[in-house]
Amino acid sequence: MQRQFDKLRASELYCPRCGTARPVRERLLLVLPQGELYEYRCAMCGESLGTREMRMPQTPAVTAGGGAKRPRIHGKPFIGGGDGT
Numbered sequence: 001m002q003r004q005f006d007k008l009r010a011s012e013l014y015c016p017r018c019g020t021a022r023p024v025r026e027r028l029l030l031v032l033p034q035g036e037l038y039e040y041r042c043a044m045c046g047e048s049l050g051t052r053e054m055r056m057p058q059t060p061a062v063t064a065g066g067g068a069k070r071p072r073i074h075g076k077p078f079i080g081g082g083d084g085t
């Protein structure tokens with residue numbers, strides 16, 4: 001048996017209406033400019049148990065011609081050789 005905690009995620013919360021810990025349902029409550037607000041509801045009775053704000057990583061502005069990988073020609077620059085006299 002393997003027990004793992006995936007992230008810091010509340011899978012069960014105490015529900016005052018049920019009087020015991022219940023599995024919760026995550027529900028998108030609000031979309032904020034910087035993220036999303038989720039609401040936890042009791043999966044049994046639907047009581048609201050709390051909210052959580054999920055911050056979104058700021059998406060970088062589109063840079064024009066920034067990070068395109070260019071194939072680089074590898075080689076020595078031609079410097080005029082002096083082999084003639």
Ligand SMILES: [Zn+2]
Pocket residue numbers: 015016017018019022042043044045046047
């Ligand atoms: Zn409940």
